[in-house]
Amino acid sequence: MRALATTYRAQEAPAGLPEPLPQPACDDLRLEQVLAVLADPLRLTIVQRLLTQAERYDHACGWFGLDRPKSTLTHHFKALREAGVISQRQYGLERRSRVRLNDLNARFPGLIDLILDWTPAT
Amino acid sequence: MRALATTYRAQEAPAGLPEPLPQPACDDLRLEQVLAVLADPLRLTIVQRLLTQAERYDHACGWFGLDRPKSTLTHHFKALREAGVISQRQYGLERRSRVRLNDLNARFPGLIDLILDWTPAT
DNA sequence: GTAGTGGTACGAGTTTAGTCGAACTATGGC
DNA sequence: GCCATAGTTCGACTAAACTCGTACCACTAC
Numbered sequence: 001m002r003a004l005a006t007t008y009r010a011q012e013a014p015a016g017l018p019e020p021l022p023q024p025a026c027d028d029l030r031l032e033q034v035l036a037v038l039a040d041p042l043r044l045t046i047v048q049r050l051l052t053q054a055e056r057y058d059h060a061c062g063w064f065g066l067d068r069p070k071s072t073l074t075h076h077f078k079a080l081r082e083a084g085v086i087s088q089r090q091y092g093l094e095r096r097s098r099v100r101l102n103d104l105n106a107r108f109p110g111l112i113d114l115i116l117d118w119t120p121a122t
Numbered sequence: 123m124r125a126l127a128t129t130y131r132a133q134e135a136p137a138g139l140p141e142p143l144p145q146p147a148c149d150d151l152r153l154e155q156v157l158a159v160l161a162d163p164l165r166l167t168i169v170q171r172l173l174t175q176a177e178r179y180d181h182a183c184g185w186f187g188l189d190r191p192k193s194t195l196t197h198h199f200k201a202l203r204e205a206g207v208i209s210q211r212q213y214g215l216e217r218r219s220r221v222r223l224n225d226l227n228a229r230f231p232g233l234i235d236l237i238l239d240w241t242p243a244t
Numbered sequence: 245g246t247a248g249t250g251g252t253a254c255g256a257g258t259t260t261a262g263t264c265g266a267a268c269t270a271t272g273g274c
Numbered sequence: 275g276c277c278a279t280a281g282t283t284c285g286a287c288t289a290a291a292c293t294c295g296t297a298c299c300a301c302t303a304c
Binding site: 182183184192193195196199200212214215216217 | 279280281282283284
Binding site for chain 2: 030031032033035036038039040041044108109110111113114117118121
């Protein structure tokens, strides 16, 4: 599965998109915070699915089909965004997420491969 | 600093050493647990120092010069060992630690480089 | 207008993690 | 035996995190 990390295209945001919600700059990403936010299985699932199954540009949190209340999902997506792992843009009603691939590869090379190789506990 | 990860010799334990304290097998290492245990700055410091400054085989926890009570250090070393990041052997009075380099590189390639590249927050 | 949708914000309950003091064990030197 | 040393274990406190219900907001369709 690791080959995906390198073949996964570093998607550039098309022009005219909504601005991303507030997020830490690439230089401000902290390894300990990124690790902490990825230590949760649910968040690891979210990021892995974004990496492997996001065909289009990005996805709203309903797309993941996670069986949790909305307030729980909001909590986890916010944690991922505040740690700098994902960015989110507002599209009318929906708030769509994508992995900050370029920034993560620049700051923490190899991290994406670790996420791709992960398999949830049985 | 990243070059160290590949040049760092994968030390084999000499024969006749004390057995390691109980620790998870290589195949049982869980990424989410390893990330959780590395999300703490103090533990990240411990592992990084073991990787970069351990000249001999391994080191007791007093060697690190960490300004914390012994019970706190015991807690963190135990967390690292139970997550599979370090192994510990009893040498008379001392309990010496080393990073499980071979196992970590086998299961989570690239992780060691992330630890080596880390710089503590100012 | 109303209703439905995608999501946030707040707050509470529960759990987990970090910190540390005090008491304890085990080893080695004398 | 005594004493110092290296570390553990226990318990308590505190802080943080996860979960989730409720209320709320913004937008769209009708």
